[in-house]
Amino acid sequence: MLEVSRLTKRYGGLVAVKELSFSIRPGEILGLIGPNGSGKSTAMKTIMGVEAPSGGSIRLDGVEIGGLPSHKVARLGVGLVFQHSRPLQRQTVLENIMVALLPDRLTQLFAGAEVEARAREIAQRVGLTRVIERRPPTLAFADLRRLELAKAIARHPKLVLVDEPFAGLTASEVADFSALIREFRDEGRAVLLVDHNVKGVSALVDRVLAMYLGEWIAEGAAADVMQDETVRRVYLGGALTRVARPEADFGDSRPLLQVEDVGVLYGKALALQGVSLHVHEGEFVSLVGLNGAGKSTLFNAISGLVPHSGTVRFGGDALRGRSAAAIARGGIVHCPETRELFGDMSVRENLDLGGNGLDDKERGERLEWLFELFPILRSRQAQLARTLSGGEQQMLAIARALMMKPKLLILDEPTLGLAPVILEVLSKALERLRATTPISVLLGEQNVTFALPHADRVYVLDHARVVWEGPPGRFEDEAGAAYL
Numbered sequence: 001m002l003e004v005s006r007l008t009k010r011y012g013g014l015v016a017v018k019e020l021s022f023s024i025r026p027g028e029i030l031g032l033i034g035p036n037g038s039g040k041s042t043a044m045k046t047i048m049g050v051e052a053p054s055g056g057s058i059r060l061d062g063v064e065i066g067g068l069p070s071h072k073v074a075r076l077g078v079g080l081v082f083q084h085s086r087p088l089q090r091q092t093v094l095e096n097i098m099v100a101l102l103p104d105r106l107t108q109l110f111a112g113a114e115v116e117a118r119a120r121e122i123a124q125r126v127g128l129t130r131v132i133e134r135r136p137p138t139l140a141f142a143d144l145r146r147l148e149l150a151k152a153i154a155r156h157p158k159l160v161l162v163d164e165p166f167a168g169l170t171a172s173e174v175a176d177f178s179a180l181i182r183e184f185r186d187e188g189r190a191v192l193l194v195d196h197n198v199k200g201v202s203a204l205v206d207r208v209l210a211m212y213l214g215e216w217i218a219e220g221a222a223a224d225v226m227q228d229e230t231v232r233r234v235y236l237g238g239a240l241t242r243v244a245r246p247e248a249d250f251g252d253s254r255p256l257l258q259v260e261d262v263g264v265l266y267g268k269a270l271a272l273q274g275v276s277l278h279v280h281e282g283e284f285v286s287l288v289g290l291n292g293a294g295k296s297t298l299f300n301a302i303s304g305l306v307p308h309s310g311t312v313r314f315g316g317d318a319l320r321g322r323s324a325a326a327i328a329r330g331g332i333v334h335c336p337e338t339r340e341l342f343g344d345m346s347v348r349e350n351l352d353l354g355g356n357g358l359d360d361k362e363r364g365e366r367l368e369w370l371f372e373l374f375p376i377l378r379s380r381q382a383q384l385a386r387t388l389s390g391g392e393q394q395m396l397a398i399a400r401a402l403m404m405k406p407k408l409l410i411l412d413e414p415t416l417g418l419a420p421v422i423l424e425v426l427s428k429a430l431e432r433l434r435a436t437t438p439i440s441v442l443l444g445e446q447n448v449t450f451a452l453p454h455a456d457r458v459y460v461l462d463h464a465r466v467v468w469e470g471p472p473g474r475f476e477d478e479a480g481a482a483y484l
């Protein structure tokens with residue numbers, strides 16, 4: 001159904017996709033894997049006509065579609081689920097799906113009853129019926145991803161391109177999404193799937209193609225490709241090592257961060273209730289919880305971004321009444337799940353903003369260290385942040401936070417969109433940082449394979465409350481059921 005041959009995409013001097021060839025049959029799921037920045041999203045965008053190819057050919061059922069504008073590609077039967085959700089924020093879920101269904105003729109801009117019925121059918125199919133009258137800003141993360149899927153399948157595409165459907169989803173949500181994608185296949189559609197959840201991809205796809213630096217490096221059954229020497233070296237990396245220290249090792253009489261009985265209400269919805277936790281100086285604490293459990297809300301409360309009841313103390317001082325800016329300058333640096341990069345500024349400008357409070361010498365040293373950690377950022381200093389790949393943006397967000405020399409670093413879902421090999425880099429960097437500086441870390445994750453190995457102590461947040469606390473060694477037996 002899809003035949004891509006010698007596809008090439010250049011951005012100035014950078015070759016994002018280089019002479020890539022592959023094909024997909026009807027009723028087949030092809031997985032596309034590769035490290036961050038290897039050209040996976042770019043390949044999808046050129047097939048969809050969002051980007052014009054610089055060379056090569058793309059055929060759909062024998063018809064050349066390379067270089068066609070995306071609305072024509074869509075009409076010919078291709079749908080793309082983007083890596084980032086971008087719904088219409090002021091329309092309901094139902095309306096968002098209806099927009100995708102509208103015929104693209106000016107004389108028929110108004111939706112009839114049959115369009116609404118069809119939209120409801122699609123919502124039902126992807127599991128959005130519960131929230132069909134809500135607006136996107138109030139939706140849980142997984143529901144936003146469901147909405148993207150709904151929009152992409154609205155027009156019955158024969159080829160579905162899915163970019164990172166599993167990122168940020170929990171194990172059971174991944175299973176739900178996999179079932180949906182399997183249905184597409186069973187209906188005879190062709191599916192091209194990109195994701196860094198290696199387990200999720202391996203279980204779902206019929207075949208895997210691995211890319212590196214824009215080029216094809218291996219292809220075949222998932223199990224074989226994952227064993228491939230090059231794929232292991234450039235993409236999978238090694239296992240993370242465990243390094244927990246008992247709480248008694250932290251001799252400070254008063255923890256650096258003390259959260260006492262914190263509660264947050266969004267309107268009538270209880271987002272946090274009676275949450276207490278602490279982080280000692282030098283300690284690494286992981287806060288584990290499913291999507292919607294309240295992790296980001298807690299971090300926002302600590303950072304002074306949402307009003308809350310209860311007390312947050314840092315170095316013994318209550319933070320109530322301080323602005324978010326004052327809290328950040330005081331040493332609590334928060335790297336949010338949504339990254340909040342300045343998209344129209346360059347990589348270097350984003351980093352310099354983080355290092356604004358440092359003197360020139362210190363800023364230079366910091367920058368050098370971060371460039372060693374994430375070499376891609378060094379070579380892309382002049383690139384606009386919004387044109388970076390998903391994983392490159394995540395690296396920049398973490399690096400910018402580290403530029404601020406945090407006393408307490410709050411990382412909210414840092415693994416989102418990062419290739420396994422980069423997790424290993426980040427893991428080692430955090431280890432080295434802790435060995436050489438007095439930094440403390442509070443990490444929020446639903447991905448326990450990353451949250452556990454580093455943690456000295458773990459809290460589990462469930463439905464707005466802390467339901468478990470203990471060392472990572474006990475987590476598996478006592479609290480791991482929903483996460484492992």
Ligand SMILES: Nc1ncnc2c1ncn2[C@@H]1O[C@H](COP(=O)(O)OP(=O)(O)OP(=O)(O)O)[C@@H](O)[C@H]1O
Pocket residue numbers: 011014016034035036037038039040041042043383387388389390391392417
């Ligand atoms: N408009 C652009 N200008 C310059 N470089 C770009 C542009 N768009 C993408 N790139 C670069 O092209 C390379 C490939 O990006 P792409 O988004 O395809 O990577 P990816 O494989 O999807 O990575 P990830 O897994 O991190 O999402 C990246 O290094 C990215 O920075």
Ligand SMILES: [Mg+2]
Pocket residue numbers: 040041042083163389390391
């Ligand atoms: Mg991508």
